[in-house]
Amino acid sequence: MTDNRNMILAIVLSLAVLFGWQFFVAGPQIERAQQQAEIARQLEEQPDAGLPTPALGTTPGAVTPEVPSAAASFADRDAAIAAGPRVRIDSTGLLGSINLTGGRLDDLELKRYHETVDDSSPIISLLTPAGAPAAYFVEQGWVPAGTQLSVPDAQSVWTVEGANQTLTEATPVTIAFDNGEGLVFRRTFAIDENYLFTVTQSVENQGTGDVALFPYSRVARHGTPPVANFFILHEGPLGVLGSRNLIEMSYSDLANDQQVDVESTGGWLGFTDKYWAAAILPEPGAPISARFSYTRPGSLEVYQSSFVGRDPVVVAPGATGEHLSYVFAGAKVEAIIDNYEQGYGFDRMELLIDWGWFHFITKPMFYLIRILYDVLGNFGLAILAVTVIIKGVFFPLANRSYASMAAMRRVAPEMKAIQERHKDDRMAQQQAMMELYKKEKINPLSGCWPILVQIPVFFALYKVLFVTIEMRHAPFFGWIQDLAAPDPLYIFNLFGLLPYDPTVVPVIGPFLAIGIWPVIMGITMWVQMKLNPPPPDPTQAMIFSLMPVLFTFMLGTFPAGLVIYWAWNNFLSICQQWVIMKRHGVEVNLFGNILSSFKRKPKAAE
Template sequence: MSQPQKPQFDTKNMIMAVALSMLIVFGWQYYYAGPAAKKAQEATQTQETVQATIATDGAGQVKDRASLIAATKRVKIDTPDLAGSINLTGALLDDLELPKYHETIDDKSPVVTLLSPSGAPNAYFVEQGFVPKPGSTIKVPDSKTEWQVEGAPTLTTSTPVTLTWDNGEGLKFAREISISDNYLFTVKQTVTNSGTAPVDLIPYGRAQRQDTPQVAGYWVFYEGPLGVQNGGLEEHKYAALKKDPDVPATVPSKGGWLGFTDKYWAAMLIPDQETNYAASYRFVKIPGRDAYQTDFLATAPITVPAGGSATYEDHVYAGAKIVSVINSIFEKFKFAHFDLMIDWGWFAPITKFMFYLVSFVHSIVGNFGVAILVVTLLVKLAVFPLANRSYASMSKMKNLKPQMDAIKEKYPDDKMKQQQETMALYKEAKVNPMAGCLPIFVQIPVFFSLYKVILTTIELRHAPFFGWIHDLSAPDPTTLFNLFGLIPWTPPHALMIGFWPLLMGITMWVQMRLNPTPPDPIQQQMFNWMPVIFTFSLGTFPAGLVIYWAWSNTLSILQQSYIMKKHGTELNLFGNIKDSIPFLKKKPAAT
């Protein structure tokens, strides 16, 4: 029997395989990996260049805002919505006030300050410009460049201003700044090249805040670095950026915007929407201070031809987050998801609907508090059929109380049997014990949406109601514990239970007395204490929300009382009250 032949080693094939593999490796390195690495290296060098060019200025010593403004040459800003100036040193937008808004409800209080120069307390400014390509020695304007004014000396809605600077090497930079749409700055940067060779320049923009801003602390809306890149929302909290200072959050994108948002105000960089760029959110440590920065850097340069010019245009939004203004800007410029500058929350469609409904009613009645009352009534009418079925079911349950008491007496020690017999009784009477929860579940999104509207939208900021309610977005300023101002004493914050929270608690308590008494004693105690807990917890909520809840409870009491009377259910509210208070509760007669 012949032995099987061993396979022979084919040297020729092995050499060809090794050569082919090397060809593939070197080809991939030459045509893909090499260019990719070079591109990444250039991007890194560009980032380093832009950071050096737009180096964070500001010494550790904090200086007075007014003195910093007075120490520099400036171009005045004067519009119905904005007041301030542009710093000719660096062409920085670093002095901006909002004359239509005051710090408090007192019109004599200071107007809201949005932007302040670098080095001032809570400094906050915006800068735009160009950086050269890595390795280039072209002189470009930076944060210390002294610009000159051409034409109009004041920036208004009808008169733009033009700033110029000549680098002395054949490049002249001109920056035309105009204001439209209330708070929108349009910045048109033109570079003229009188030299003999083309020049590549990379556009950038940055918004910086020095010192950690104090956020309101509400979980219901976001404050901090914010943007939209690639159609998605970017939120980077101050604490998160500070925790990892060496790794900025960088997102490549085309279109969108980025900057900082506060509860009512925002300053946003809006790059050219057709330009690819890298958006960065970063923490910056400067001598003696913390700083936070959002910036964008174009990924491709613009070329200024020899003997020609090139233009780059972008925008800055700096001002109040007014819904109608933001919507009109979106309609005009189509900035991606520009409405997300306002945090509409989890129930965004409902929240927007509630805002527009409240605003529409306000345009008719002229008072946001009255508008909230009217909208509450409209919501009640919308859920009227569902609420009627719910209250009818609860009335039937209330009428079954004698039979339920009999079941307890029949099976005093058998909880399981009590539940079985009770459910059988419900089934026989065609009663749904969960029906009473349906109107509550329906109104929870409405409640939170209205909460967002009152707390977040600037339209309700300092909006008055009647009497002592001068700001629907602030808590009721009165308190039960100083007899609503009769006693000259300011109680602790936890005891600030004003008239409207107290009225809300009373109406909630009355409404719960109309509902069937829970069979479980623990549930009974929970129901008895719930109005008290809600009164204290909502005492610090915006007055507009508490007014909504108190009015909603009142409408529910009227509706539920009517349904109960229609089904022959005895109201006997006073008896229910006595039964809910331990020392007034009727004791069983002695046998």
């Protein structure tokens, strides 16, 4: 009876995972693929709606984005970039330009990352000018403090000061704007070898009276970007602000809330994608009023993360006032982000990477894999090595578990005799079984411990493969060129020989994404089960035989690195269990059990 209860529980959990994966992940993936083309088409039809300078709200420093005004609309990103004067950006990690119309950082590409595993494919585009489809840009500026001052806006044309015409690590660039009323505004952009911009804003007062200005910075995003929409990954507005700690919102949540205001000292905010992010950061310790906002001028959706300094910069006649802030725009590389957090004192910048609630497991797993990668030179080999280490750590537990399983196999004839003797009395059968377990010092649930221990490890590795950019396009060997993507060779199109993609088949498409490694995993799981004799109950035996098939289909859409881990873990478990059972004097007729699976069994007598 205990075996039946455990078996029913295993079936229910397996089916729940299988259909939950289909409903929440695989199914939506097909819908998103169909929707992305429609989203791109709609964005191309929308006019540009560049947000003007935010206005100062009733509370000093509050950001109130105004309704975007109509502007030029461009067919694509390249046309928008070519439409006006620019300052080139060419650093070790980034390529792009600063738009002199508005003084915006709105053209940025990541040199180190390509769209596909093919190094000849285009590099990743992160920021895009206003007016182009899916505009995404960063802007700094000033808000007048209660007086009608002319400050530069989105249409103001800036000029380059000095000899530096290209922004590099060694050559900062300064742009200037004269408002014609006694104020000269300057922005100096500096960049490091990775993804951090230092932006120094200054105001030179050539007039006759004091001026007071509040500095602001914002990240604007036009249109709702496609997201993975997966429960273990956050994509959308994000920030670490004040006592509220980490603030995460989906685009739909922000659209419903319209506006979220937070008072903070230091911190940061912006938008995060799976592997990339754009965030604005005040100086650590600076008091700011931060805001996440959503507006919908016409058919265009505009999302914004912004902050305004709560302390105004007061500039006397003949003096110059300054404000310093930072922009992170690039790949979410753990080591780079950690260096920024430690070197600049940014508050919990590590949370740009979605380590999740179980970060105390996920981060150590990532660090261990990275250390092993430094030694082995391949993330796939690092995953195999991690599996061996985990097996070694939990060896005492597995040893006790497999020893108990060996004892259960040794008393299998007695268990069968009890079942026959009390086949009409379930209560007596269970009592006799418990007495046998007690006599032989057997824990019938011990076989579950290796699986239960593996669950948090499996989840941590899955999280690492899913969210860390270090795993993106990380090759293994042979046809596996991206450990973070599913095995690309599907058996249902004969590994690419047939000219169709089985994953696009309606309803069952996600279940047909079965590559070579999921099949290997299923085989190792099946062989591992054959270490034990088949259950005496025919129904249980049939369910046991179906479990490897179910898991093969379920893991087909998982990252290849995770499937390789599972297959390798199964192989090590087979070796470990074989040795332990042999040591306890149990005959392991593995090949006999396998061959018996293919023998046709006679029908039971009616």
